[in-house]
Amino acid sequence: GRSNAGKSSAINVLCNRRRLAFASRTPGRTQALNYFAVGPVDRAIAYLVDTPGYGYASAPLETKRTWDQLAGEYLSSRPQLAGTVLMADIRRKLTDLDRRLLAWVPDGVRLVVTLTKSDKLPRQQARQALRDVIDELEQLRPGADNKVLLFSALNRSGSDELTAVVENWIAVGLPASPKDSTNA
Ligand code: GDP
Numbered sequence: 001g002r003s004n005a006g007k008s009s010a011i012n013v014l015c016n017r018r019r020l021a022f023a024s025r026t027p028g029r030t031q032a033l034n035y036f037a038v039g040p041v042d043r044a045i046a047y048l049v050d051t052p053g054y055g056y057a058s059a060p061l062e063t064k065r066t067w068d069q070l071a072g073e074y075l076s077s078r079p080q081l082a083g084t085v086l087m088a089d090i091r092r093k094l095t096d097l098d099r100r101l102l103a104w105v106p107d108g109v110r111l112v113v114t115l116t117k118s119d120k121l122p123r124q125q126a127r128q129a130l131r132d133v134i135d136e137l138e139q140l141r142p143g144a145d146n147k148v149l150l151f152s153a154l155n156r157s158g159s160d161e162l163t164a165v166v167e168n169w170i171a172v173g174l175p176a177s178p179k180d181s182t183n184a
Pocket of ligand 1: 001003006010117119120151155
């Protein structure tokens with residue numbers, strides 16, 4: 001998701017750690033894919049891969065190109081990718097930058113959009129935002145495996161659901177893909 005969407009805070013909640021992912025204000029962290037091992041580091045059963053945050057208004061063109069090359073290529077052509085989590089601030093819902101990111105994600109890759117900072121909206125408005133995003137995803141990726149969750153790193157709501165979604169991806173493995181036959 002875009003910078004400031006709450007990605008680091010969410011990863012820290014998911015992993016029950018305070019400082020695993022460094023909340024960062026600087027574009028420095030946009031340069032790398034950050035891998036978090038699930039299970040023992042030397043026998044990881046899966047990795048959470050934090051792609052660079054995007055959308056720094058002030059980022060130089062070069063940095064933006066780096067994002068496309070790194071995160072865009074990763075999302076669009078990584079055969080090991082079991083699913084994608086897109087984090088979006090619930091008050092903004094999906095932005096053009098998010099739509100651009102979604103365009104990189106193949107239809108066969110599972111998606112969960114996590115609407116972060118849900119504590120910032122009254123319950124009714126949060127439910128409406130959830131419905132709006134569900135509707136938009138059905139337009140953008142008709143028939144694909146799309147999920148939308150409300151999430152708050154502040155009060156930890158949604159963290160059990162997000163954990164369950166990711167654990168399920170790990171348990172069932174990679175989605176069936178046309179690539180399977182060519183890569184076999
Ligand atoms: P990142 O740039 O996407 O990694 O975003 P961060 O995790 O660094 O969060 C950006 C800002 O939003 C920080 O000031 C966080 O404290 C705040 N924030 C993140 N998650 C939540 C949340 O669930 N609720 C509220 N109220 N603030 C949050």
